[in-house]
Structure formats: structure tokens, C-alpha cells
Amino acid sequence: MRFPRSHSQPGDHLYNVEKKRFFFEHYGLTERDLERYLAAALSAGGEYADLYFEYLSSTALSLDESMVKSASQGISAGCGVRVVSGERTGYAYTDDLSPERILHAARTAALIASGPAKTPTVGFQDKPGRSLYPVTLPSVDAEIRSKVELVMRADQAAREYDPRIKEVRASYADELRNILVIGSDGTFAEDSQPLARLNVSCIAKTEKVSARGTAGGGGRVALDFFFGDKTPEYFAKEASRQALLQLDAREAPAGEMEVVLGPGWPGVLLHEAVGHGLEADFNRKQTSAFAGLVGHRVASEKCTVVDNGTMPWRRGSLNVDDEGNSTQNTVLIENGILKGYLSDKLSAKLMGVANTGNGRRESYEHIPMPRMTNTYMLPGEDDPQDIIHSVKHGIYAVNFGGGQVDITNGKFVFSASEAYLIEDGQITAPIKGATLIGNGPDVLTRVSMVGSDLKLDEGVGTCGKDGQSVPVGVGIPTIKIDRLTVGGTAKKDVGSFMQ
Amino acid sequence: MTTQVETRNLRIETDLKDVAQDIVRRAMEGGATAAECVIREGDEFSTVVRLGQVETLKESGSKAIGVRVFNGKRAASTYSSDFSRSGLDRMLKSALELSRITSEDPFSGIPEPSQLGQLSGDLDLFSSDVYSLPGEERISYARRAEKAALDTDPRIKNSEGGSFDAATGHKIFANSHGFLGEYRRSYCSVAAVPIAQDEQGNMQRDYWFSVARNLGRLESPESVGQTAAQRTLRRLGARKVKTARVPVVFDPMVANSILDHIFEGVNGDSVYRGASFLAGKLGQKIASDAVTIVDDGTIPGGFGTSPFDGEGVPTRRTIVVENGVLKSYLLNTYTAKKLNLQTTANASRGLAGTPGIGPGNYFLQAGTKSPQEIIAGIPEGLYVTEFLGHGVNLVTGDYSRGASGLWISGGELAYPVEEITVAGNLKDVFMNISEIGNDLVFRGAVAAPTIRIDGLMVGGE
Numbered sequence: 001m002r003f004p005r006s007h008s009q010p011g012d013h014l015y016n017v018e019k020k021r022f023f024f025e026h027y028g029l030t031e032r033d034l035e036r037y038l039a040a041a042l043s044a045g046g047e048y049a050d051l052y053f054e055y056l057s058s059t060a061l062s063l064d065e066s067m068v069k070s071a072s073q074g075i076s077a078g079c080g081v082r083v084v085s086g087e088r089t090g091y092a093y094t095d096d097l098s099p100e101r102i103l104h105a106a107r108t109a110a111l112i113a114s115g116p117a118k119t120p121t122v123g124f125q126d127k128p129g130r131s132l133y134p135v136t137l138p139s140v141d142a143e144i145r146s147k148v149e150l151v152m153r154a155d156q157a158a159r160e161y162d163p164r165i166k167e168v169r170a171s172y173a174d175e176l177r178n179i180l181v182i183g184s185d186g187t188f189a190e191d192s193q194p195l196a197r198l199n200v201s202c203i204a205k206t207e208k209v210s211a212r213g214t215a216g217g218g219g220r221v222a223l224d225f226f227f228g229d230k231t232p233e234y235f236a237k238e239a240s241r242q243a244l245l246q247l248d249a250r251e252a253p254a255g256e257m258e259v260v261l262g263p264g265w266p267g268v269l270l271h272e273a274v275g276h277g278l279e280a281d282f283n284r285k286q287t288s289a290f291a292g293l294v295g296h297r298v299a300s301e302k303c304t305v306v307d308n309g310t311m312p313w314r315r316g317s318l319n320v321d322d323e324g325n326s327t328q329n330t331v332l333i334e335n336g337i338l339k340g341y342l343s344d345k346l347s348a349k350l351m352g353v354a355n356t357g358n359g360r361r362e363s364y365e366h367i368p369m370p371r372m373t374n375t376y377m378l379p380g381e382d383d384p385q386d387i388i389h390s391v392k393h394g395i396y397a398v399n400f401g402g403g404q405v406d407i408t409n410g411k412f413v414f415s416a417s418e419a420y421l422i423e424d425g426q427i428t429a430p431i432k433g434a435t436l437i438g439n440g441p442d443v444l445t446r447v448s449m450v451g452s453d454l455k456l457d458e459g460v461g462t463c464g465k466d467g468q469s470v471p472v473g474v475g476i477p478t479i480k481i482d483r484l485t486v487g488g489t490a491k492k493d494v495g496s497f498m499q
Numbered sequence: 500m501t502t503q504v505e506t507r508n509l510r511i512e513t514d515l516k517d518v519a520q521d522i523v524r525r526a527m528e529g530g531a532t533a534a535e536c537v538i539r540e541g542d543e544f545s546t547v548v549r550l551g552q553v554e555t556l557k558e559s560g561s562k563a564i565g566v567r568v569f570n571g572k573r574a575a576s577t578y579s580s581d582f583s584r585s586g587l588d589r590m591l592k593s594a595l596e597l598s599r600i601t602s603e604d605p606f607s608g609i610p611e612p613s614q615l616g617q618l619s620g621d622l623d624l625f626s627s628d629v630y631s632l633p634g635e636e637r638i639s640y641a642r643r644a645e646k647a648a649l650d651t652d653p654r655i656k657n658s659e660g661g662s663f664d665a666a667t668g669h670k671i672f673a674n675s676h677g678f679l680g681e682y683r684r685s686y687c688s689v690a691a692v693p694i695a696q697d698e699q700g701n702m703q704r705d706y707w708f709s710v711a712r713n714l715g716r717l718e719s720p721e722s723v724g725q726t727a728a729q730r731t732l733r734r735l736g737a738r739k740v741k742t743a744r745v746p747v748v749f750d751p752m753v754a755n756s757i758l759d760h761i762f763e764g765v766n767g768d769s770v771y772r773g774a775s776f777l778a779g780k781l782g783q784k785i786a787s788d789a790v791t792i793v794d795d796g797t798i799p800g801g802f803g804t805s806p807f808d809g810e811g812v813p814t815r816r817t818i819v820v821e822n823g824v825l826k827s828y829l830l831n832t833y834t835a836k837k838l839n840l841q842t843t844a845n846a847s848r849g850l851a852g853t854p855g856i857g858p859g860n861y862f863l864q865a866g867t868k869s870p871q872e873i874i875a876g877i878p879e880g881l882y883v884t885e886f887l888g889h890g891v892n893l894v895t896g897d898y899s900r901g902a903s904g905l906w907i908s909g910g911e912l913a914y915p916v917e918e919i920t921v922a923g924n925l926k927d928v929f930m931n932i933s934e935i936g937n938d939l940v941f942r943g944a945v946a947a948p949t950i951r952i953d954g955l956m957v958g959g960e
Contacts, residue, residue: 088556093561437919
């Protein structure tokens with residue numbers, strides 16, 4: 001993991017703002033105001049209320065046909081008020097941070113409850129500070145010309161990689177999210193969350209075939225991250241390599257077979273297959289295939305899976321979650337046994353379990369819910385080469401487009417964007433269009449080998465749930481799954497029937 | 500629970516059309532050679548009732564503004580949710596500054612004055628009655644939908660709830676050729692997400708919903724709940740299947756996805772870049788004779804209807820595919836110029852960035868057979884009711900998706916199946932659409948009836 005330090009010069013940055021006490025200085029908020037808003041939120045008798053202030057500034061650049069065709073910047077600010085009464089949640093938000101609008105939102109959210117007014121705890125407790133992403137100059141305030149340079153260099157590197165690379169698109173996006181969370185239980189948390197990402201997508205063409213390759217990375221980092229090891233050239237070469245590889249790819253086999261996952265981004269399997277099923281809200285409502293399985297075996301002994309929101313600079317990391325709680329490293333599965341769920345304030349209280357600091361939301365317009373941060377499997381003892389050699393007939397999947405899960409029946413699907421055939425212990429031809437499909441509570445029970453080579457992804461993951469998107473990380477060592485369904489187009493020559 | 504009315508009265512009623520025109524004028528005074536301004540405001544209400552109890556109640560409104568400026572052939576854009584004088588000044592200033600660092604693109608620009616305009620008359624897009632129900636009635640819509648699902652069968656044992664949503668939106672658009680337009684749209688919906696459990700404890704979940712621009716056209720919560728329950732119950736006891744190449748029937752909800760893939764294929768953005776497997780196929784046969792696809796942004800009351808597109812060009816009806824022959828791409832001003840064609844008024848835009856391409860009411864024309872007749876013609880096959888995952892490569896047309904549904908045996912839906920994949924290449928998929936149902940219903944801007952596709956590989960055990 002790199003620890004970039006920021007030494008870019010502040011340019012004509014437009015929205016440079018002081019990090020600490022942001023909302024107090026920017027909007028003239030006082031603690032007295034906050035107490036007044038919380039009192040209004042509890043005026044109809046709710047048990048708990050919180051306010052989430054957000055000020056998000058962002059930049060986006062996109063390059064296509066070697067031209068920077070689009071550049072944009074923007075600001076979005078607002079406040080969301082939540083009132084909880086038993087299992088009921090009332091929510092209202094405003095994009096106008098004047099006292100009368102916030103009070104109005106508070107009174108609207110208050111109506112979820114019906115009872116005598118409650119008084120919030122007086123005085124707020126500031127959290128001991130943690131600094132997982134201590135950038136000196138947030139990238140959003142950095143010189144725009146350096147960002148233009150990134151996408152131009154990516155374009156040039158991809159085109160120089162091979163004459164068959166015909167189309168290149170590069171995009172850069174960053175943001176700085178300032179938040180303040182206060183709760184009627186005395187919660188008080190501020191954070192300033194940078195996020196940056198560079199993406200390259202290219203198309204390789206021959207007379208007969210076209211294929212796409214994509215690569216990208218980033219994290220909660222300053223702009224100089226992209227001037228270290230993870231340069232535009234690094235991502236451009238990776239995208240080009242993938243596109244060229246696909247030109248020669250064969251059709252994927254179909255049917256059940258041995259599957260080896262490469263290290264890093266294939267950790268999206270954990271995210272889909274078990275991560276979502278372990279989010280506490282689904283388990284509280286008994287709608288997850290994992291409900292009631294704490295203490296039971298849900299994976300082979302070789303599997304230990306954690307969700308860790310405390311990794312420096314990572315895309316999925318947070319100093320505090322969007323309910324103002326410190327994030328943590330939570331063991332989900334230990335040596336195959338399910339240890340617990342990912343919770344937020346509401347589910348922790350209703351289920352009587354510890355709050356793991358996983359309450360997240362897309363923006364002030366959204367109600368927080370349990371979400372993953374960086375989810376990965378700890379390394380095992382197997383040599384990655386031995387894992388490949390042990391496979392008679394199967395596939396080796398090293399990159400994925402994305403995945404999806406139905407948490408109720410546990411079924412998941414994900415699509416390999418780079419995969420190879422394994423024949424008699426050797427990686428042979430690249431294959432295209434392979435989809436892996438399986439059942440969450442089963443799949444990890446079939447993991448027979450776990451490599452020593454844990455890797456996290458490059459920092460491009462975004463997870464969607466109930467219409468809310470949040471940045472996440474995934475990771476995994478090389479693992480072998482003894483049996484998984486592969487959906488390809490090449491027919492397996494056994495026992496199937498044709499019409 | 501009458502806060503919605505109060506919310507609106509409290510809002511400061513500056514005329515947003517004046518704001519948009521003023522921003523465009525000031526952008527030009529600041530040195531822009533062309534400018535566009537878009538303002539969007541909206542209100543939303545939503546409630547979820549779970550196991551008879553209100554679980555969430557959400558009610559709010561917001562607005563935001565975006566500006567796009569041209570400095571000759573260089574473009575840039577900015578947006579803000581801050582409508583204060585200083586907020587707007589800053590937005591404008593940074594847009595003008597950004598427009599100095601982008602590249603000169605000879606094809607960039609806004610539409611010609613002669614291309615601008617809007618449909619006249621009432622397009623039936625807005626009804627304030629979506630907010631007319633008192634609070635308790637709205638909650639009761641959600642509650643009734645869930646209750647109907649729970650009451651359908653004792654195997655419906657749990658639920659992710661019933662819901663009622665309402666929203667209104669107001670869009671204003673102005674540009675430096677003097678175009679000024681606005682429209683309002685409304686929407687309401689009721690949905691239920693029941694969970695069924697069999698004797699072994701295995702759970703299945705499915706959903707159903709009704710959506711309309713006014714309350715009067717919404718299906719009854721009871722009918723939505725019952726349909727949701729039936730869709731969920733029929734999944735219980737799902738099995739895997741053997742890998743086989745068999746006919747596959749897509750129910751209308753999943754048939755939409757095939758239309759989406761064709762949309763991505765004819766989207767001018769991917770066409771000019773050669774990133775579409777349909778690029779260069781204008782006038783050629785890309786699908787079977789049965790396939791006619793239309794994009795029509797002018798249908799009164801439609802979910803994809805608007806009087807003008809994201810660039811101020813009046814919406815129109817475009818035949819995309821006729822009897823299997825590709826007739827037109829879907830374009831905005833930029834992609835039309837790149838391809839030396841005319842815009843089809845499909846510009847879509849957010850607050851910032853370059854306009855993209857979006858559908859109007861985009862649909863596959865209905866055939867004559869009922870879904871039952873289509874299924875009756877298949878001895879062994881798959882009826883797909885849900886796709887999972889994203890295994891579609893639009894550059895190559897490679898197609899491989901996770902699916903669940905029902906197995907067809909002897910011309911009837913026999914038993915539920917899951918954990919299977921459906922794979923092929925989109926070029927073949929479109930050519931092999933052999934039958935199209937008569938059951939075209941709009942539940943959004945994109946709609947398809949039931950379709951039968953031959954030659955797909957169904958992957959299982």
C-alpha cells in the first residue's frame with residue numbers, strides 16, 4: 001500500500017475550505033442550533049434523531065478521441081434529518097441550510113412518531129480524531145491542468161502500446177465530501193473525505209474482431225497518487241493488454257467445473273456471495289439466506305473473511321461512518337464459521353448486537369443502512385502455482401466486470417472480463433463471456449485451497465443497494481472453488497440434450 | 500401529515516425561468532460563445548410498510564442548476580445546489596474558467612436555431628393528484644399492497660414490505676439561441692415485495708408494481724400485492740437444469756433488457772466510436788422479420804415523453820428497426836454531426852457534462868400471439884423471469900447472463916428453475932427472435948412484450 005503525500009501547488013481552486021468545523025464556519029451553525037434542530041426532530045416523541053450535513057464538491061474530466069471533450073465541477077450541499085421510533089424511520093432533507101428549512105425538515109421527519117416530545121442529550125461528544133486519509137491538498141482543489149495531464153497521458157500510452165488499439169477513452173473524477181453528523185444520543189462527528197479515480201477504457205480492433213479492455217484505480221488519495229506507481233501509463237497498459245487478449249479469446253465452456261479465482265478484484269465474489277447476505281438489516285428481517293446462521297459453518301476451514309473500514313487511503317475506508325461511528329475491522333467468517341453481521345445503529349439496537357460502524361448512505365437525501373467497506377479474505381498457505389496445477393479441467397478467472405446477488409435465495413452472478421482455460425494443470429487459452437453463478441451460503445464451503453497472495457483491488461468498486469451507491473473495496477488471495485456453474489457458449493460434450 | 504402542502508407554500512417562489520435566462524445572458528457577457536442552462540426541481544414522498552407497520556416515511560424536495568458554456572469549440576460545465584447570488588456567481592465563473600482547459604472539438608456546439616422548438620398542447624405528463632391523498636391514505640396504499648400479498652397464501656411468510664411513492668419534477672431549459680422551455684411531470688407507484696418459504700425453509704422473493712402519471716391510472720394495491728405473491732410462490736422449489744440448447748421465452752420484464760441492448764447498440768455515442776456491434780449496419784438486417792422497434796418521445800402520458808429533448812429540440816417518433824432492418828440510430832446534436840446525420844432528439848442530460856443519449860418511449864411492437872400460445876409451441880425450453888448480473892459485452896455482442904424462471908415442458912410451465920445461465924451472441928440473439936407476444940404494456944419508458952428466442956445455450960449442471 002502506498003502512502004502518498006500531497007505536494008501539489010494550490011492552483012486557482014474554487015472551493016477551498018477549512019476542514020474542521022466546516023459547517024460552523026461556512027454556515028454559521030452553533031451547537032445551540034443543533035440542539036434546537038434535534039429537539040424539533042423529537043417533538044413528536046421519537047426515540048432517536050440525527051442530522052447529517054453534507055457539502056460535496058466534485059470534478060470530472062473525460063477524454064475521447066484524444067480530446068478532453070468534457071470538464072465539469074459542481075457543488076451539492078444539504079442536510080438530512082432522521083427520526084427513529086421503534087422500527088419506524090422518518091426522514092426528510094433540505095438542500096437549503098437555513099435554520100427555518102432545517103427546522104421544517106426536522107418537524108416533517110418527527111411525524112413518524114406519536115407521543116410526548118423527548119429531549120435530546122445535552123452536549124455533544126467529539127470523537128477522538130482518526131486520520132485514514134490525511135491529504136494536505138484535496139485533489140478537488142488541485143490544479144486542473146494536472147488532471148488534464150493524467151487523461152492525456154493515459155490516451156497516449158494506450159495508443160502507443162499497440163497499433164491495434166483504436167479507441168481510447170480516459171476519465172478522471174474526484175470529490176471532497178465534508179460531513180457533520182450529530183445525534184440525540186450525543187453523537188458528534190465531522191469528517192472530510194477525499195476520493196479520486198482514474199479510468200481507462202480502450203477498444204482493440206482487427207479486421208474481423210473488436211474487444212474492449214478497461215482498467216482504473218484510485219482511493220481516498222491526493223492527486224500525486226497518480227504520479228507515483230499508479231500512473232496513467234500503468235492503467236492504460238493494463239486496459240490495452242486486456243483488450244488485445246480478448247481479440248484471441250475462445251468461447252467459454254458451460255456447465256459445472258473447477259474454478260480458480262485470481263487475487264484482487266475477483267474478491268467481488270465475496271462481496272456478492274456473502275457480504276450482502278451478512279448485512280444486518282436483511283438478517284434482522286429474516287430475509288437473508290444467512291439469517292440465523294451465526295455460529296454455523298458457512299465456509300471451508302480455510303476461509304476467514306473480514307470487512308475492514310480502517311485501511312489507510314482505501315476507497316472503501318472511512319474515519320467515521322455516515323452515522324458518526326468509528327469504522328472497524330469486523331470478522332465476518334473465521335475459519336469457516338459465521339461470526340456476525342455488519343450493522344448500523346438501527347439494526348444494532350433492534351437486534352441487540354454491537355454496532356460495527358457500517359451505517360452508510362449515498363448522500364444527505366438517503367436513509368443510512370448497513371453497507372460494506374473493504375471486504376476481503378485473509379491469505380492462506382497454498383502456493384498460487386500449486387492451486388493452478390491442481391486443476392484438471394476448469395477456468396482461471398482474474399478480472400470481473402461486476403456482479404449481483406439475490407440475498408433471499410442466496411443466488412449470485414458475476415461476469416469474468418478476463419479468464420483462461422485450465423487444462424491438465426496448465427493455463428491455456430483466454431476465454432470470453434464467462435458468467436459464474438452460484439449460491440452464497442454454499443460457495444465458500446467448496447473452497448479447497450487458499451493462496452498466500454492476498455491482494456486488494458485497485459480502487460474502482462462502487463456498490464449499489466436499494467438505489468444507493470457507495471464506494472467500496474474488495475480483495476482475495478488466489479482460491480480454488482471445487483465446483484461452480486460457468487455459463488458460456490461452448491457446449492460441454494456430456495449428457496446434455498438438444499432439441 | 501399535511502406537510503407536503505406546507506412544503507410547497509414555504510418554498511420561495513422566484514421564477515426559475517428568469518434565473519435560467521439570466522445565467523445564459525451572463526455567461527455570454529462573460530465571454531462564452533454559446534451557453535445552456537438547466538434547472539431541475541422536484542418533490543418526493545415515499546413510504547414502506549413492513550408486516551403491517553410503517554417502516555419508513557420520507558418526504559422532501561430539492562432543486563439544482565447547471566450551466567454549460569462554450570468557448571469557441573471548447574466546452575465545460577458546472578452545477579450547484581446553491582441558488583444564492585454568490586453560489587450562482589461562483590458556478591458561472593468556474594464554468595468559464597474550465598472552458599479554457601478543454602480541447603477544441605470541431606463537432607461541439609449547441610443545435611442550430613432552426614432545430615429548436617417544442618411540442619405544443621397538453622402532453623398529459625403532470626397531475627397534482629399524486630400528492631392529493633392524505634398521509635394516512637398513502638400509507639394505506641402501501642399497507643393494502645403488502646396485506647394482499649401476505650393473505651394470498653400461507654407460504655408467504657415474510658415480506659420486505661409494501662410501498663407507495665409519489666414524485667413531481669419540474670425542468671427548465673434555456674440556451675443562447677433564445678430557446679426557453681419548461682415542463683412538469685408527475686409519477687406515483689405502488690409495489691409489494693413478498694417472501695415465500697417452503698417446508699424445507701428455503702426462501703424466495705419476488706415483486707410486482709404499478710406505476711402511473713396520475714393516481715387514477717394506478718392499479719389497485721390489492722391486485723399488485725396478489726400478482727407479487729403469485730410471482731414469488733411460483734419460484735418455490737426451484738431446481739437446476741442440465742446444460743442444453745433450447746428455445747428461451749423472455750417474460751416482458753426481462754424482454755426489456757434485449758431492447759436495452761439494442762438501444763446501446765444504436766446509441767450514436769457508441770456508433771461513432773465503433774464501440775457498437777451495430778455500427779455501420781444502417782440499412783442492414785440485424786434482427787428477424789418479426790422485429791420492429793420504435794422510439795417515440797411524443798406519446799401523450801408516456802413515461803418517456805417530453806416536449807423537447809435535453810438540447811431544446813422537439814421530440815419525435817423514430818423507427819429504429821423495421822421488420823428486422825436497422826433504419827435509424829438514436830442521436831443527439833453532437834453524435835449526429837459526427838455521423839453526418841440529423842439529430843433524432845434523443846439528447847438526455849444531467850446537470851453537468853456532455854449531453855448523452857436517452858430513450859423516449861422506446862418499445863418493441865407487439866405481435867399477435869398470446870404468451871400462452873407462444874409457450875404452448877415449445878416441447879422443452881426455458882421461460883426466464885429474472886436476470887442477475889451484467890454479462891453483456893456490447894463491443895463484441897457476447898452475451899452470458901445469470902437467470903431464473905420456469906422450465907417449459909410439453910408446452911406448459913412445468914417447474915421453477917434457478918442458478919442457470921443463458922448465453923449466446925447478441926447478433927444471433929436478435930436474428931433468432933422467432934415470436935413476439937401481444938402483451939405490450941408500458942411500465943416505464945422502455946417496453947417489450949413476451950418474446951421467444953431460439954439457439955441460446957442454457958447453462959446448468
